[in-house]
Amino acid sequence: MSALPEAYDAALERAVAHAKQWLASVPTRSVRPTMDADQVAAKLGSPLPEGPTDPAAVIDELVAVAEPGLMAMQSGRFFGWVIGGTLPAALAADWMVSAWDQNTGLRFATPSAAAIEESAAAWLLDLLHLPENSDVGFTTGATMANFVGLAAGRQYVLEQAGWDLATLGLAGGPRVTVFVGRERHEVIDLVVRYLGLGNCTPVDVDDQGRIIPEALAAAMDGQPGPAIVCLQAGNIHSGAFDPVQEAVRLAHGKGAWVHVDGAFGLWAAVSPELGKYLPGLETADSWATDAHKTLNVPYDSGLAIVSRPDVMRRTFGVHASYLPADDHGPGDPHEKVPELSRRARGIPVWAALRSLGRSGTIAMVEKLAANARALAEGLAAIPGVEILNDVVFTQVSVSFGSDERTRRVTQRVMAEGVVWMSGSVWHGRDILRISVSNWSTDADDVAASVAAVRRAAEAEA
The missing domain is CATH 1.20.1340 (dopa decarboxylase, N-terminal domain)
Structure with missing residues (x-):
């Protein structure tokens, strides 16, 4: 019973x-x-x-x-790492996901979960201005979203080279070179290691961490053969965006697959104001982002987007006699992620987007960027403070002069507890790093946060 x-x-x-x-x-x-x-x-x-x-x-x-x-972490004064809060509709939907307890692998078995995720996927592609026939997989987070995109890229470039990866494996096959900017997120190296592709080949970047197209061209000329180029939408310290359009044109000219790691920064594409930093985004081959960051959906909410569904499904599809396959249309959810069994993590994404609508999503993303600028302006007025990056999106990197003083101020800020900002190292300098990701952050939070940093800086003068 x-x-x-x-x-x-x-x-x-x-x-x-x-x-x-x-x-x-x-x-x-x-x-x-x-x-x-x-x-x-x-x-x-x-x-x-x-x-x-x-x-x-x-x-x-x-x-x-x-x-x-x-x-x-849901506080409007939490700026450590890149972690968003939780929108009310997304939180409530997440509770319903647990109550319904659907194993979202097969359209046949869980039709409502699959259909809701497909609806969310269509909205995402529309908002991000990505190819409408792309597949969207709902992963645990940005790590696995990047894994999906790069795994699909590995499959594609080896097929183009005439190598049957599924039958022969990697051993004895042509080497796949993964070109990355020197300031990529370390998770890319982790994923490349998971995929058995060896060390990445770093490419020089400018002072904001953007990959230099001429350096990419030279690096690719020096290592011909199957290749994946991994670009970045949102540098973890500066928030800067790689020149996607130029880099994709160059990489495609050499037969490479282009993946974009946009864990938090891909969301800039929804905004008419911020989308100017990502021209040509739609010309890449795969993209990764995290809804728990900029979209403010509960964990776990990674999003893997691949422009070639056939490649994605060849990479991740599982076929067994007891699994009734969806042989037409959008395909089964399990063909788009590394898991056969998983919760319906796309439902909170649907709820977040349904509650915000197009205008609300744009407004939320633009508000995050505006709050980052306001924090940078407020902090810049404190004596001895230097803002080290061009504040183009949601990241602010701050120095208080010497590395020693910067570390002391950072520790004092965290110890007080009014605001949480994390320390890091960028361009060989200790910094206080601010990531603005929470939908609820308002002008009062910004003012309280600036005041907290001012107190710490004055105490360590």
Whole structure:
């Protein structure tokens, strides 16, 4: 007999109550956790109980243990790394995904989940101005979205070279060279390692981290053969965008596959104001981004987009007698990601886009960029502060003079907890790095954040 519906009631009621309390606390609580992982682990150190525990009591215990170790990543004053908040419709839809518990691999088995994801995919391609016949896979995050795009690229260039990857594997085949800008995100190297392609070939970049087309041409001339060029939409320190149009034209002229890592910056393409930084974006072959960043969808929400569905499905498709295949139309969800079993992670993406609409999506992206400019302007007015990048999107890199002082100011900002900004190193200098990703950040958050940095800078003068 199926579980009685009322068996869920008490636990879900406690979860709703605790969730509301957490969300109500976010605007005013310290952004930083008040316990570290070891302290939380010590609270969890008792042996597994011999018998069952009431589900509602489990939720209460979970919240009591976890709350001190939670980072307020949904805060409008969280600017560490590139992590967005959560839009209300996306959060509620994510709860429904868990309640429905659909294994979203087959259109036949989970038609609603598949159709909703296909609708979200069509909206995404329209908003991002990408080829409408592209396949969209919903992955765990940007790492696996990049994996999908680069795996499809590996499949394509080896096929073009006459090598049957599926039958022969990589051993003995032609080497696939992956050309990357020197300031690519390290996840690209990780993915290339996963794919067994060896070290990337770095290409020189300019002072904002943008790949130099002439350097790309020279590098490709020096290493002929099957090639993938990985471009970047949104440098992690400067926010800058590679010259996609020129680089794609050059790479395609040499038979290469072009992939764009746009973990957070691909969303600039939705904006008439910001899209000017990405001319020719649609001419690439694959793209990766993360909806939990700029779109503010709950984890996990990676998006892998490939312009050649046949290549994507040859790369990831699984065929077995017990799996009824979708032999026409958009294909099965499992043919577009590395997983056969997964949750319906595209449904919160649909809910986010449905709640925002076209104008709301554009406005949210442009607001993030405007808040980054406002933070840069406010910080630049503090004595001794230098803004090191051209603030073209959502990233701000800040120096307070010497590396030692920059580190001290950064540590003081994080210790206070009013705002969270992370440290990094860019062009050999220690910096305070700001990533503006939260839909809820407003003018008051910007002012409070500038004031917090001012206090830290004055204390370390």
